[in-house]
Amino acid sequence: MSEEELEVLRAQLDDLLAKGWIRPSSSPYGAPVLFVRKKNKDLRLRIDYRKLNAQTVKNAGPLPRIDDLLERLGSAKYFSKLDLKSGYHQISIRPNDRYKSAFKTRYGHFEWVVMPFGLTNAPATFQAAMTNEFRAMLDRFVLVYLDNILVYSRTLEDHLGHLRRVLETLLRAKYKANRDKCEFVRQEMEYLGHFVTPEGISPLSDNIQAIQEWSEPRNVMDVRSFLGLASYYQRFIKGYSKIAAHLTKLQCEYRPFDFGEEARESFLALKAALLSAEVLRIYDPLLPTRVTTDASGYGIGAVLEQHDGVDWHPVEYFSKKVPIVHSIDDARKKELLAFVHELKRWRHFLLGRSQFRWVTDNNPLVFYKTQDTVNSTIARWMAFIDQFDFFPDHIPGKSNRFADALSRRPDHCTTVYSTFEIDDDLRNSFIRGYQADLEFRELLLS
Incomplete structure (x- = not known):
């Protein structure tokens, strides 16, 4: 290590020991330390836990999808954001597991008392702890993504009450927020890489x-x-x-x-x-909802829309190339495939909600529900579809322009090129045919 790194190492070890976050260790484990330089050029101590992580059974608990979180904001008009200070370090490691976190330095052998960065299960563990603390508030007026907490409300009075409950929860759990990174009672705010307003969300x-x-x-x-x-x-x-x-x-x-x-x-x-990206409307579970689908020879397309009392507005668009295995299916099966893909993509919106409209120019359910027997693929799709509460709304094909366009994306169409040799007699036959044709003769001469 350089003199600069040794100086920083000594200072950071002293600070961690003083806070009670690490302690001397005699563990048989000993991960090496390294330094990374932050944007402000300061050095940050990091521990290389790759060998430990390779032996660790992974926590299956998933992190929330950011788009799922943002979709919960609905018609909220007031927002507050809290950022936890040294978030991971506010989670204690069980005493009998601390030896596994040991790391070796020039100035001694140490192990963590609190959860460090770099452990493979740290994000899932922290998310689970935060979810447990805020379970009663989640998706009602609180979103939690690791150490980022968003409080959202429809009215100012509700927001102040919600914010008070969140702060009391943090105090009771002894979690500390970073005051410099917190924002309170805003109507416009940056959150998880997006700009959030009462009108909708947009990229930063x-x-x-x-x-x-x-x-x-x-x-x-x-x-x-x-x-x-x-x-x-x-x-x-x-x-x-x-x-x-x-x-x-x-x-x-x-x-x-x-x-x-x-x-x-x-x-x-x-x-x-x-x-100049346009803002999409945030999904509101209280608004009337419809999905429009279409299938072409090589693609499927769909749009999810909601009615705000004046007009239908898009929430999301969907376009996908038809898998090769389904490229030779008949039109009915492709239409059903489009509907199944749309339900899978927007399952978090549509499953369990009050009835929504399915707009299509070719309702395959009318056919398949009248068949005594169907193949296993269709049976599986039908069983999946039966989970949802919807009613079909048939429209003429020429009125289904938007979903039709999505299903016919040029990049979904595969063109196959093949070359072969032809003899001179056949070539001359083609030429004579073009010369005799009134329409193609002019093109040939030009």
């Missing part, structure tokens, strides 16, 4: 702004990298697949990479769209 402008500085792709990997970043925000961009179509084609490794004018226009248009 700072995150989108980074795309503006993205240079033109020079190879397939550059294209994939850019699309990987941009696709994170595709749910906010109407017609994303159309805007990105020319870039999507460049991802094929078996064709010469040609970043031509069409690809450049697609690249610039996608960046412009990301910088």
Whole structure:
């Protein structure tokens, strides 16, 4: 270690010992320490727990999906955000497990009394602890994602009461919040990479702004990298697949990479769209809801909408290429496949809610429910569909333009090229045929 690192190591060990977060150890375990430099150039002590993590049975407890959390905000108008100070360190390790966390340094052998960063199960353990503390408030007026707590309410009076309950819970559990990172009683707020307002959510402008500085792709990997970043925000961009179509084609490794004018226009248009991303409505379980689906020969599409008393507004769009195994299915089966995919994607919205509308131009349930026997795939799909409370709403195909467009994304269509040799007689026969045809003769001459 350098002199700077040794000085920081001694200071941080003294600080951790003084706080009671670590203690001297005689454990047979001993993970090495290292340093990482923070954005402000300060050094931060880190412990390399890779060997310990490789032997650890993983905690199956999942972290909440961020989009699931944001969808709970509904018609909330007031927000407060709390950030816990040294969050992981507020969780104690069971005394008989502390020896496993031991680490070795030049200044001694130590083990953690509280949970450190770097352990594979630390995030799930911390999330479980926070969920347990706030279980009675979750999805009612509190969201918890690790050490980020969001309190949301429809009225100011409710919000003050909700905030008081949250603070009392933290006090009782002896959790400490970082005052500098807390925000109270706001109507606009940044939370988990999004900008939250009473009108809806949108990506943070700072995150989108980074795309503006993205240079033109020079190879397939550059294209994939850019699309990987941009696709994170595709749910906010109407017609994303159309805007990105020319870039999507460049991802094929078996064709010469040609970043031509069409690809450049697609690249610039996608960046412009990301910088002016429209806000989608936040799902509100109290509003009337409908889903519209469609299937084409090579794709399926759907849109989830809600009515605010004036008009239908989109909540999310969905588009997917039909799996090869289903590409030769008949239209009814593909329509049913589209509905099943939509229900799986929006299960957290639709399962258990009051009746929603399913808008389609070809209701396959009418056919399949009249059949005495169906194959195992259809039977499995039907059993899944039966969990939901909905009523079909048939519309003419020409009225189903939006879902139809989603189901016909150009990048979902696979074109197969084949080359073969033909003899001169057949070639000349083609030429004579074109010359004799009134419509093609002009094209041939031009």
